[in-house]
Amino acid sequence: MTDSQVLDEFRASDALLEGHFILSSGRHSPVFLQKMLVFQYPDRTERLCRALADKIRAEFGKVDLIVSPAMGGIIPGYETARALGCPAVFVEREEGEFRLRRGFRIPDGARVVMVEDIVTTGLSSRECIAAIRKHSANLIGAACLIDRSNGRADIGVPLVALVRLDVPDYPADDLPPELAALPAEKPGSRDLKA
Template identity: 70%
Template sequence: MTQDEVLDEFRAAGALLEGHFILSSGLRSSVFLQKMAVFQDPVRTERLCAALAAKIVARFGPVDVVVSPAVGAIVPGYETARQLGARSMFVERENGVFALRRMFKIPADARVVMVEDVITTGLSSRECLEAIRHEGGRLVGAACLIDRSGGRADIGVDRVALATLDIPNYPADALPPELAAIPAVKPGSRSLGGAPA
């Protein structure tokens, strides 16, 4: 699947939004990827995650376990694991820190890949990877549907992405005039469930 085909899937789902958005990182952007509009369609999600699974196998080889950060990456993590014939797990915040819960356990010899939905700054990816390192298994790499950092977000491990975009993000006190003129909305999920915004 080409990058344009990936973006076409987001456009067709009405998930490529333009305006003034407060991202989960707190940064501001004129573009927001409302991936849940994509994930509500199982057929579209399957197409994207099958393509991501193929890239994962090509780069990292066989995978035993896929781990994703809650909430946004649970669906693509599960579907990518299904495509890989792997187990699917997710980390969620416990006292503000990502951890495996719900009886999830990574076998000691398992080959593990972290699957994200969208990477912007890499914060949730780094936190998820840290949780995986505490649990054992062999972390072989990471993957995401869209890397909107242009490949610059450092997550500390090798990664693959279906699409790599260079979408500018701005601190709230350094907005370009055209963005500052639009009211900001916060469509992300990081502040749900008591997690830090």
């Protein structure tokens, strides 16, 4: 898939939003990719994740297991694993730290790729990778559908992205006037409470 084709999947799902958004990192941006609007369509999700699986195979070779961070990484992790013909598990926050739960395990020596939905600062990816490294697996790399950092986010392992974008984001105390003039929305899920 070309970059344009990937972004067309987001546009066709009304998932490429413009305005003033507070990202899960706390930074502010005029663009938000509401991936769950894409993930509601199995055919779109399958096309995107099959293309990501092809990139993973080309970069890393055989993969034994996909590990993703909950919540946003579960669907692309599962669908990418399906395209790769391997299992998918996910880590969840427990006492503020990502951990395997639900009886999931990472076999010793397994060739593991961490799959994420969208990378901005790389925080969730780094936290997921830290959880994977507590096991005796062979973490061979990471992948995401969209890298909003355009390759600047350092997650500690090689990162394959279906698309790399250079989307501006700003600290809350240094917003451009045109962004500050708009009401801010916080569409992410990181700070939701039960």
